Amino acid sequence: MMLTVRRNILLTPGPATTTDSVKLAQVVPDICPREQEFGRLMESVCTDLTHIVADSGSYSAVVFGGSGTSAVESILSSVVHAGDLLLIVNNGAYGRRMCEMAEAYDLDSIVFHSPPHVALDLTALESTLRSSRRKITHLAVVHHETTTGLLNDIAAIGELCRRESVCLIVDAISSFAAIPIDMRQMGIQYLAASSNKNVQGIPGLSIVVAETELLENKRQHKPRNYYLNLYDQYRFFLETRQSRFTPPVQALYALRQAIDELKREGIEQRYLRYQKSWQTLIDGITRLGLPYIGSDRLHSKLVTSIFEPEAPGYSFQEMHDYLHSRGFTIYPGKLDQFRTFRIANIGDITSDDMQSFLNLLEAYLRQIGFIPGALKGVIASNTRSSEAK
Numbered sequence: 289m290m291l292t293v294r295r296n297i298l299l300t301p302g303p304a305t306t307t308d309s310v311k312l313a314q315v316v317p318d319i320c321p322r323e324q325e326f327g328r329l330m331e332s333v334c335t336d337l338t339h340i341v342a343d344s345g346s347y348s349a350v351v352f353g354g355s356g357t358s359a360v361e362s363i364l365s366s367v368v369h370a371g372d373l374l375l376i377v378n379n380g381a382y383g384r385r386m387c388e389m390a391e392a393y394d395l396d397s398i399v400f401h402s403p404p405h406v407a408l409d410l411t412a413l414e415s416t417l418r419s420s421r422r423k424i425t426h427l428a429v430v431h432h433e434t435t436t437g438l439l440n441d442i443a444a445i446g447e448l449c450r451r452e453s454v455c456l457i458v459d460a461i462s463s464f465a466a467i468p469i470d471m472r473q474m475g476i477q478y479l480a481a482s483s484n485k486n487v488q489g490i491p492g493l494s495i496v497v498a499e500t501e502l503l504e505n506k507r508q509h510k511p512r513n514y515y516l517n518l519y520d521q522y523r524f525f526l527e528t529r530q531s532r533f534t535p536p537v538q539a540l541y542a543l544r545q546a547i548d549e550l551k552r553e554g555i556e557q558r559y560l561r562y563q564k565s566w567q568t569l570i571d572g573i574t575r576l577g578l579p580y581i582g583s584d585r586l587h588s589k590l591v592t593s594i595f596e597p598e599a600p601g602y603s604f605q606e607m608h609d610y611l612h613s614r615g616f617t618i619y620p621g622k623l624d625q626f627r628t629f630r631i632a633n634i635g636d637i638t639s640d641d642m643q644s645f646l647n648l649l650e651a652y653l654r655q656i657g658f659i660p661g662a663l664k665g666v667i668a669s670n671t672r673s674s675e676a677k
């Protein structure tokens with residue numbers, strides 16, 4: 289008898305809804321992760337993860353047990369050395385998190401601030417790179433700012449970095465495996481991802497893809513980290529086909545299955561499926577009169593920050609509970625300046641699932657006395673605005 293698992297629809301920006309086959313791939317005979325069989329599994333997973341964004345001739349994937357944050361932390365704490373200067377683009381919660389990491393590790397860093405819902409001012413960014421009294425050696429930026437759905441123009445930033453000989457570090461945790469990325473073309477040296485978003489695996493693995501030549505550089509600096517040391521994790525796996533420390537064994541079996549399913553669907557088709565769900569979402573909230581943040585041109589079409597309804601009976605927690613008890617999980621907003629909630633359309637879901645969610649949302653809104661009406665206006669802005677600090 290084929291086991292089935294209750295299907296919850298996660299409209300959260302990760303972990304995302306997985307297929308039953310991914311969930312069930314975790315049920316395997318116990319195995320010691322130092323066995324050759326497991327080493328072969330990890331090797332195949334790393335090669336395929338690299339292929340999602342680069343060619344495995346010049347780039348390599350390194351995996352750690354951890355969440356996405358540990359992939360970013362591993363890069364920043366391993367590759368920015370004494371004497372280097374890191375420029376962090378902070379245009380949302382995840383850019384801010386990188387600033388906090390730089391502070392925790394005492395990295396020499398400066399911050400390029402920009403609002404979370406408007407395009408980065410690339411001219412200002414370029415002039416920051418050029419006018420810095422000390423040479424900026426590294427630039428760290430988020431690809432898809434998951435708080436607002438804003439996509440940063442990584443290809444253009446990569447071009448700036450190429451011209452100024454700056455090493456580019458990209459947090460692609462919420463874009464990896466949905467939005468096509470070509471590390472070589474975009475000029476990215478280090479990229480962070482995780483197993484539980486668009487790859488549609490389960491949580492447990494943080495992923496770094498980097499230029500192999502850089503990973504092979506022999507360190508001349510005292511390491512700032514231990515478990516998250518990128519070079520040591522890379523080298524140990526290269527030499528032994530084993531992870532330095534205990535990996536999340538079952539998450540790797542699930543990831544193997546998830547990657548097989550990604551290959552069958554194809555990244556472009558997956559992104560098209562996601563975009564179809566997004567369009568259903570946008571049509572639905574527009575009809576209900578709930579504006580959202582961002583301009584469609586810069587929008588990832590993966591996660592949307594929606595303004596909370598103006599109604600006396602509204603409470604995010606009650607709306608969450610109403611939907612959750614009916615199989616749909618939604619997410620709070622993460623913006624200081626606006627009252628929003630977030631809906632993501634990633635994972636193993638379809639536009640029909642999104643329509644079912646919208647029907648429930650409308651029922652909830654009517655119940656609290658919110659009158660669905662014409663959209664008053666999308667909070668959109670293409671205006672460029674930023675301040676370099």
Ligand SMILES: Cc1ncc(COP(=O)(O)O)c(C=O)c1O
Pocket residue numbers: 301302355356357358382430432433434459460461462482
């Ligand atoms: C862009 C980005 N960076 C980092 C993270 C942190 O990932 P995790 O919660 O897996 O540590 C997230 C999570 O949503 C993200 O979207």
